[in-house]
Amino acid sequence: MTYTIAEPCVDVLDKACIEECPVDCIYEGGRMLYIHPDECVDCGACEPVCPVEAIFYEDDVPDEWSDYVKANVDFFDDLGSPGGAAKLGKVAYDPPFIKNLPPMGEE
Known part of the structure; x- marks a missing residue:
């Protein structure tokens, strides 16, 4: 089990969670952030700082966002485990489920 990021993050990308993560396991995709399921240590530091509660x-x-669990895993299928998001930087990729969503987030 691990933490996962859901729909409220799509097209928002606040990044407060990245600053709080002690193991650098929150990666930036094209439209949202993703938590690496193998690198996350389940500390929960990211959860309370997320301004959109994603x-x-x-x-x-929540059941209506259950597809985001798989999307967080799918993001790392080709990427693997780079061992830290900071050295990798933004990845111009999102799983098809995320890529095909209509525009969202705060205007």
Whole structure:
């Protein structure tokens, strides 16, 4: 189990969670942020700082956003485990589920 980022993050990308993460496991995609399921240590530091309340413990993701659990995993299929988001920087990729969503977030 790990933390996952859901729909409220799409097209918002606030990044307060990145600053709070002690293990640098929150990666930036094209439209949202993703938590690496193998690098996350389940500390929960990211959850309370998210201004749009998009971060959930995997078991607590609301049913209507359950597809985001898979999207967080899918983001890393080709990327693998780079061992830290800071050295990688923004990745110009989102899984098809995220890429095909209509524009969202704060205007």
